Amino acid sequence: MRIISVCNQKGGCGKTTTVINVAAGLAKLGQRVLVVDLDSQCNATTGLGIDTSEIEKSVFELLVEPKKTNLEDVILETQYENLHIAPASIELSEFESRMAGEIGRENRLKKALLPLHSLYDFIILDTPPSLGLLSVNALNAANEVQIALQAHPFAFDGLNLLLETISLIKEELNPKLKITGLVVTMFDSRTKLSREIVDKVMNIELLSNCVFKTCIRQNVKLAEAVKARKSVLTYDPSCTGAEDYLSLSKEICLQNISQITPDVTANKNIETTVE
Ligand SMILES: Nc1ncnc2c1ncn2[C@@H]1O[C@H](COP(=O)(O)OP(=O)(O)O)[C@@H](O)[C@H]1O
Ligand SMILES: [Mg+2]
Numbered sequence: 001m002r003i004i005s006v007c008n009q010k011g012g013c014g015k016t017t018t019v020i021n022v023a024a025g026l027a028k029l030g031q032r033v034l035v036v037d038l039d040s041q042c043n044a045t046t047g048l049g050i051d052t053s054e055i056e057k058s059v060f061e062l063l064v065e066p067k068k069t070n071l072e073d074v075i076l077e078t079q080y081e082n083l084h085i086a087p088a089s090i091e092l093s094e095f096e097s098r099m100a101g102e103i104g105r106e107n108r109l110k111k112a113l114l115p116l117h118s119l120y121d122f123i124i125l126d127t128p129p130s131l132g133l134l135s136v137n138a139l140n141a142a143n144e145v146q147i148a149l150q151a152h153p154f155a156f157d158g159l160n161l162l163l164e165t166i167s168l169i170k171e172e173l174n175p176k177l178k179i180t181g182l183v184v185t186m187f188d189s190r191t192k193l194s195r196e197i198v199d200k201v202m203n204i205e206l207l208s209n210c211v212f213k214t215c216i217r218q219n220v221k222l223a224e225a226v227k228a229r230k231s232v233l234t235y236d237p238s239c240t241g242a243e244d245y246l247s248l249s250k251e252i253c254l255q256n257i258s259q260i261t262p263d264v265t266a267n268k269n270i271e272t273t274v275e
Contacts, residue, residue, distance in 0.1 A: 002257070003113065003123045004180070005142035007166075010158055011129035013150035014185030016043040017222050018248075019126040021241070023048075024231030025249025027083035031121040034075065036109070037088035038138055039128040045087040048078045049229040058089035063108040063137070064098055071115060080231065084120075096133045106173060109137035131165050139169040139177060144257065146181035149201065151194040151215075163206065180260050182207050183248060187215035210260055214248040216241070 006015050006022075019035060027033045036059060037044040042052050055076075061069040075084050099105040113123060125138045139145065145166055149155050170177045182201060188194045198215065202208050216222075217240050225235035232241045 001117050001121060001123070002144060003125070003142045004144045004146050004252075005125040005127060005135075005138040006146050006148060007127050007135065007139070007162060008148050008158075009129055009131045009135065009162060010150070010154075013148050013152075013155075014183075014216065015148045016047060016126050017226065018146075018148050018183060018185065018216070018245075019044050019124050020047045020226065021222070021232050021245035022249050022252060023083055023122075023124050024080055024233050025246050026122050026124075026253060027080050028233060028246070029249060029253055030082065031253065032082050032119065034084045034086065034116065034120045034123045036086045036113075036123060036125045038092065038109075038134045039088055039126055040090050040092035041128075042088045042090070043226065044126040045085060046229060047226045048080075048083070048085050048231070050076060050078070050085060050087050052087070052089065055087050055089060058087050058091070060089050060091040060095065062086065062112045063095060066108065066112060071112070080234075088126075092128075092134065099133060105133060106136050106140050110141040113141055131161065135165075136169065136173075139166060140173045142174075143176050144178055144180040146183065146252075147179065147207075148183055148185050149197070150185050151187045151191075151197045153193065155197050156200070178257070178260060179207065179210055180255060180257055181210050181212055181252065183212045184215040186218045188218050212248055212251050214244055214251055216244045216248065219244075 006019050008015060023033045023035045035044055057069055057073045062074050074086050076087060078085055125142060127135045127138045184198055201211055219239055219241035221236045221239040222232050222241040225232040228235055232245060236242060
């Protein structure tokens, strides 16, 4: 069983699109998958076809009132076989203030997921655009981090902070945590910049051995699929977005995690500019 937290505190870099479509891809490959939506914007929840007005209990209740909340009341089936979701809700935006002063507040998600370990092959965590308490819960509950990096001039801004946070969580809370993937998203093969981003990331010692071969190309069908509340694999199975996410799902499925040993405690500063 693998618990993967898809991270990058930058908004709009393709995390949720990656979570939705990798989850659908893995489910299509026969894996039992649970998506946990930790973002109060609920994009993974709605993107997988769930109507937020029909949610009775969300991840919020699971984290804030664990004793009063049954997992069965939170987890929903989706339109896809093998793919379930623990939906988010807008209340998650209050999680941090509600948890102020609570002992063990970083452990809430880890504890909530414990009974699920035998039920799924993959639990994939979609994280909000900040490194606050919800992201800390995600990194503490996960055994793997996969980073979504947009092929964009500012792609590397904030990457040092993310790596430092991962390193700190590993030291203080979750020694088993490993960076097992980095996926370049919104790749445009026509631009020099996209290729430079990939080259640059391949030169970062800490990350070079976990960069996925598959880059996710820019494809408007990916945005359309989210609006249509479907995975791109069913929205338009022949588009490049579907091809890329299926290819990425296969790579993730076949990864030999024990061979990846990135030293997340090495805090080498990464230059944040791309010429
Ligand atoms: N490969 C891509 N090609 C085109 N648009 C994309 C691609 N990946 C994501 N998008 C769009 O970019 C926006 C941000 O993506 P999203 O996955 O929501 O990012 P995040 O979860 O990191 O905030 C969304 O509108 C999404 O539809
Ligand atoms: Mg998102």
